[in-house]
Amino acid sequence: MEELKRKILEDGYVINENVLRVDSFLNHQIDVELFNKIADAFYERYNNKPINKIVTIEASGIGLAVVVAQKFNNCHVVFTKKGSSSITDNDFYTTEIHSYTKNKDYIGQISKKYLSPEDHVLIVDDFLANGEAVMGMIDLCHQAGATVEGIGIVVEKGFQQGRHRIEEAGYEVQSLAIVKGFEDGKVILD
C-alpha cells in the first residue's frame, strides 16, 4: 500500500538499531484517514470471505479493528485482553503469549460469550514480528471452534519469524508494508 509505505519512510524513525517507531500515525497518535484507507485495503483482500468478526489484541490493534469492522456487514470487534494471571477461568478462552519486547509471558483471553463456531474471523494487528500475538489469537479461535479466514497486518517485520510460523500453521498473511531491514538508521521496505 503506497501511501502507508510513504508514511513509514517519512514519519517512521528507527531507535536502538532495529526498533521501528511509527507512533505518529499508527500506535500512539492515530491518523484516522489513513486508517480508513488501510481498512479499505483489507476489505479489498477479504471481501470474498464471510467475515463477521474482527479479532485483535489490546491496545494498539483496537482502533484498527474498529475501522476494519466498519467495512463489513454486521461485523463486530472482539479484542483479546492481556492479563498476568494464569488462573484458569471457565468463562474465558486463554492462551499464553510471549512478549519479546518486554521479555515476559502474559495471558491473552477472550470471553467464551464472544467467540463461537459460527464466527468467521479476520485477525488484524498493527505489527507482525515473531508472530506470538497472532499465534495466540489463532489458538483462541481454535478453542472457540471459530474459522480464521485471514490475518491482516499493517507493518510486517519481514526479517523475523512471524510469517513463517503462521504460514506453517496453514494460514495466509496479508501485510500492507513489509520492512526488510534497517540501514544506517533508515528503514528499508520490501
Add this chain to the structure above:
Amino acid sequence: MEELKRKILEDGYVINENVLRVDSFLNHQIDVELFNKIADAFYERYNNKPINKIVTIEASGIGLAVVVAQKFNNCHVVFTKKGSSSITDNDFYTTEIHSYTKNKDYIGQISKKYLSPEDHVLIVDDFLANGEAVMGMIDLCHQAGATVEGIGIVVEKGFQQGRHRIEEAGYEVQSLAIVKGFEDGKVILD
C-alpha cells in the same frame, strides 16, 4: 441516548453488587454500529467547537476515540499510554493516575510530539467513575498547553465522584447514559 440505555438494560449485567459489565458491546466485544451512533451523539454536542484532537486512554477508550474522530474534520486520536515506571522521560508528559478497580497507581503518558498549544481536545472515555483517568488526561493537556473543549463519556456512574471533581475543575461533562445505582442486581439509569 435511548438506544444506548436500552442496550445497557438488556445486555449489561451486574457483578459483585456494584460493578456493571457492558462487555458485549462496549469494552471487550465492540458493537461498531452502536459506536457510530455514540460518535454521532458526541458530534452533535461538540460540533460547535474547533476540535482537532481526540484524547483517550488505553485500552477500551481507543475504539471509541477513533469513531468519534471520524466525525470531525482533520481530527487525529492520541491515546494515553499506561506505564508503571515513574521515571521522568523528557519526551513525554506524564501524570499519576490511581486505579480504584486494581487498587494501584500507574503513570499515564503522552508524547510531547502529539499534544501542543495548537490542539483543541475532546477527551472521551467509555466509563466515568471517580474521574481519575479523566483528571489525568486534563493534566496532560494542561502540561501541553492544549485547550480541553469538552469531556464525552459513554457510561457515567452517577453515584461516584467523577462528575463532581471534573466540574469543580471547571470542565463540562457530557455523558450518554448515567447509572444511578443498582437494585437487586439490576441497573437503575437516570
